Amino acid sequence: MKIGLISDLHTDVTPRNKEIVPHLINAVRAAELDVFVIAGDLAWHLTELAETLNAFHLAGLTCEKLFVPGNHDIWAMETAAVTSRQKCRIISNLCQECGFHPLIDEPLVKKKVGFCGTIGWYDYTLAPKGYHFSEAQYADKQLMGAVWRDKRYAKWMEPDAAVAHRFEAELGEQINAIRDKVSRIIVVTHHVPFRECLHYHGKLPWDFFRAFMGSKGLGARCLSEPLVTHALFGHTHRHIDRQIHSVRAICAPIGYLHEKPAAGLKAYAEQSLVCFSL
Numbered sequence: 001m002k003i004g005l006i007s008d009l010h011t012d013v014t015p016r017n018k019e020i021v022p023h024l025i026n027a028v029r030a031a032e033l034d035v036f037v038i039a040g041d042l043a044w045h046l047t048e049l050a051e052t053l054n055a056f057h058l059a060g061l062t063c064e065k066l067f068v069p070g071n072h073d074i075w076a077m078e079t080a081a082v083t084s085r086q087k088c089r090i091i092s093n094l095c096q097e098c099g100f101h102p103l104i105d106e107p108l109v110k111k112k113v114g115f116c117g118t119i120g121w122y123d124y125t126l127a128p129k130g131y132h133f134s135e136a137q138y139a140d141k142q143l144m145g146a147v148w149r150d151k152r153y154a155k156w157m158e159p160d161a162a163v164a165h166r167f168e169a170e171l172g173e174q175i176n177a178i179r180d181k182v183s184r185i186i187v188v189t190h191h192v193p194f195r196e197c198l199h200y201h202g203k204l205p206w207d208f209f210r211a212f213m214g215s216k217g218l219g220a221r222c223l224s225e226p227l228v229t230h231a232l233f234g235h236t237h238r239h240i241d242r243q244i245h246s247v248r249a250i251c252a253p254i255g256y257l258h259e260k261p262a263a264g265l266k267a268y269a270e271q272s273l274v275c276f277s278l
């Protein structure tokens with residue numbers, strides 16, 4: 001089985017982020033994948049998100065297509081009354097209409113390989129060491145004039161830790177549901193499951209905002225299940241492929257294309273799509 005991963009397309013950030021989509025589609029087609037995974041952060045606006053999903057759908061790709069939303073995707077900005085939970089349900093419906101399997105709803109089993117997924121969230125357990133910020137300071141999500149935009153637009157109506165632990169529990173339930181049906185499990189999240197996958201600069205405010213990258217609980221769920229061999233994620237905008245004990249952790253982001261990649265969009269798309277075989 002051949003699996004391809006991409007994340008953080010952010011098609012609403014710059015024109016280049018949108019222009020790279022056809023190149024990604026061509027890269028996916030050329031790779032002859034069995035399963036294609038998008039690990040979140042397509043666009044905060046539902047119309048843009050749907051257009052991006054539908055572009056892959058209309059391309060007639062024959063592989064299975066999986067999606068988990070990212071924190072930008074669940075920003076509840078359309079109307080004051082919409083919550084992030086409600087937006088998750090809307091995104092799941094869009095996935096089904098656009099030929100994507102919404103992993104946040106249920107796992108997928110293909111040829112004895114199970115795929116389980118969640119957005120994930122943060123509970124500040126990946127906060128940098130050596131500082132003494134309080135939980136209240138992290139919950140405020142701002143430092144030295146910089147603001148983590150989830151503060152304004154992520155509307156879960158509960159504390160961050162409660163959100164993170166709920167998603168961790170849902171991931172555990174998915175794993176339990178398919179454990180006896182598969183030979184291995186691939187976990188897909190948007191948020192980062194392992195501290196080892198983060199880069200701390202040793203300066204503020206950068207390090208402060210690493211607290212919002214993910215949670216230890218996500219990684220613990222992966223490592224506690226012997227069938228989990230891979231953890232695919234996004235959010236960091238850094239290419240990562242490393243072994244964390246029994247789990248291969250992979251991140252394959254596009255990121256913000258404020259400048260045109262030196263090699264061009266086509267080559268950048270081909271380089272960014274990470275493929276591996278089981």
